[in-house]
């Protein structure tokens with residue numbers, strides 16, 4: 295007979311270094327969610343007493359999230375994920391101008407949730423301008439200024455890049471857009487919970503976030519929408535979320551998201567310090583092995599994130615060989631990690647040809663240790679020495 299822990303016991307030790315794809319659920323989130331998965335299952339929209347606790351929990355979560363990002367609670371709309379938030383901000387703005395051939399500006403290093411929403415709108419007759427970036431992945435404000443015309447309704451630029459970790463100067467871009475009375479959306483899915491994000495300091499009109507990127511559960515996110523800014527509802531149905539986003543609330547998910555975000559925000563400084571230490575160790579190990587590589591993106595980046603390109607190899611090969619060693623990294627964003635096509639972000643920042651295909655993304659998290667980093671770099675060194 296196998297004992298009940300058979301599966302757990304046979305699990306080999308793994309090194310998970312793909313936190314930009316998703317993070318493990320934090321203990322705080324799990325504990326906060328439990329009552330709403332077990333006993334408090336009432337529908338928050340109901341009017342009997344069993345609905346009171348879930349309704350209160352959703353309201354409380356909204357306040358806690360608002361406190362972290364500096365918004366009003368009523369400016370937070372719960373969604374099913376970051377993808378939905380991006381779709382809603384972009385299409386919901388465009389749908390107010392249907393048939394008017396308006397212009398939307400975005401960048402060529404956005405997540406597919408933004409790029410594919412824009413491509414969809416192009417099919418409906420909207421004009422979309424995809425701003426180029428410099429070799430560090432940054433969008434200078436003058437590039438945005440040049441792209442804006444009187445027909446422009448929205449600019450959408452990612453706050454922290456999911457592939458190369460670069461943090462854009464959103465504040466300056468927002469100022470440029472607002473000079474022309476153009477609304478501004480930022481996809482902050484990789485930033486919220488990792489770096490200080492305050493919607494008033496940024497000045498944005500819309501901001502997308504997703505719980506599973508900061509220790510919350512999968513399948514829940516939120517869209518920040520500045521008060522009095524108009525947006526067409528995306529999900530039609532009941533009157534949840536002030537009639538702006540129909541659908542019974544994912545109560546446990548929402549509560550878990552608020553708990554994870556509160557925890558991440560209250561430990562941000564020490565978390566960053568710890569992750570920086572891991573990244574420094576990674577870089578010094580790479581250097582001591584003398585591996586031929588280039589780092590992508592800016593120094594001002596998401597803590598724990600590394601985008602590195604090795605000369606003359608394929609990132610796919612590195613990913614699979616590391617996988618055999620129980621080490622998980624990514625070659626691009628999680629959503630296109632099966633594609634052997636060079637990622638649109640790596641193309642956009644013009645990584646030199648001999649390095650570009652050998653790009654991997656390593657995103658370290660709080661449960662990683664210095665020992666994990668040593669194993670990861672030794673693993674890379676072994677693979678690269680016998681390639």
Ligand code: PLP
Nearest residue numbers: 375376377405407456483484504
């Ligand atoms: N935007 C960015 C920058 C992302 O990294 C991701 C996920 O990888 C998304 C949007 C989509 O978020 P979700 O997985 O919650 O749909």
